[in-house]
Amino acid sequence: MTILETRDLVYSYPDGTIALDNVSVRIDMGKKIAFVGRNGSGKSTLFLTLNGTLVPKTGDVLFHGEPVKYDAKSLRELRKNVGIVFQNSDDQLFAPSIYQDVAFGPTNLGYSKEKVTSVVQSTLDYVGLNPLKKKPPHHLSGGQKKRVAIAGIVAMEPEVIILDEPLSNLDPVGADEVMDLLNELNYFGKTIIISTHDVDLAYRWADYVFIMTNQQMIGEGIPEDIFRNEELLQRAYLRKPQILEVYEELRRRSLVKTNGCPKDIPGLVRILKEPELMWVKVSPDVKAGDYINLGLLHGEFALNYPMEAVNGKVLHIHEDCMAIVELSRRYVRAGSIMIYDTDHHDTDFLQLFIANGDVDTVGAMGKRSKLIAERDNIRLDITSGVIDRSILNALCGQRCLIITHGGMIYHAFERISHYIEESGINIHVDIINENGDISSLATACTGQVSCSRSTEEHRV
């Protein structure tokens, strides 16, 4: 269902510069949308017309199929539902404290004092900024400012959140935190629209992409189609996403087994041709002719032999338990991923679980969960690209713990399930304390340990 639409939009600035030249777009509800184009192509101007800040010279903007009206009441209603986070957070933050900044929008919407307090509190908590709420925004880092700016919009409970270059000037960890937050908001139904020059981000993240150049829309479609269209990329002065470049080079060398369009490293790994023979250290009880599941290696073993989960037929055992193994990825059982919900956090239990549970890597997603890990002295091995890295580690037989909360739990769960479905590799995945039920933690822990330690053979 279309939530926002423009029809033949033309806009020129007062000095006569044409910034939008007949731009028509349809934005579907609940999607992640990226507008990609080089500087000056018209993305910011388009965004400002979408929430009525700029009035087009000709053409229409429609919200839920209704043409936007420009009287004060209609605009207030539109801006409540279509929030914009500016590229430069300093253009958005002006109140003396973070709390007041986030309260500005809800107060302006005429919410009662009680509702403002409750919505601001819950939003600050949601974005992990509660501990800083009394600080002046100009004392914050770039990443923190960006989260305050997003919180100010989220507090108005809009249906659509538009972010102009949301990752500009952020370090990789700050960028990852912002993307985690956007994914979570999207998971709960918000339509998220971003502009970016970053083709890697647009390719990997977006459900649908619009390409702009010279104030016109020159292409749109799903990322897999858009970013393989070399002629379009050339017209837009854009380059191919790196993951596609790597994939095409591997394909040229016959190192991939299917034609595909991987969007990320786990996707690329999924279609790699497995090596046929490999030297592997095996335990002394293994004999030539045995089938072994290397995906069941874990802990120190997996760390020393960071190979992907594969089945192997032992052809020959050399001295020192070194064996030549014929490999196949079919029917493999990899390591596991355990997801821990910090909304039902029990400090002692988590610490004990990590200490006793034979966890190889611990990753945290989302600011709130990272703060909990820091407070409780939980050593984090992975702080960015947590889901992909955990999938890759699990493929090497490791047992990975992801500490997170809210919608990110289900985002991780879905992403891993999707990978399992596509690859046919069975990564065991569990939300280990769903609904605060930590009794399931103990079961999950024991179950995992016995499964991983088993030397059971798995025939190809």
Ligand SMILES: Nc1ncnc2c1ncn2[C@@H]1O[C@H](COP(=O)(O)OP(=O)(O)OP(=O)(O)O)[C@@H](O)[C@H]1O
């Ligand atoms: N206030 C303004 N007055 C006059 N011209 C403007 C103004 N703001 C933008 N423009 C012009 O309008 C065109 C579109 O600019 P816009 O900022 O919308 O592009 P953009 O794609 O968002 O660029 P960037 O990626 O650099 O943010 C450009 O030619 C720009 O120079």
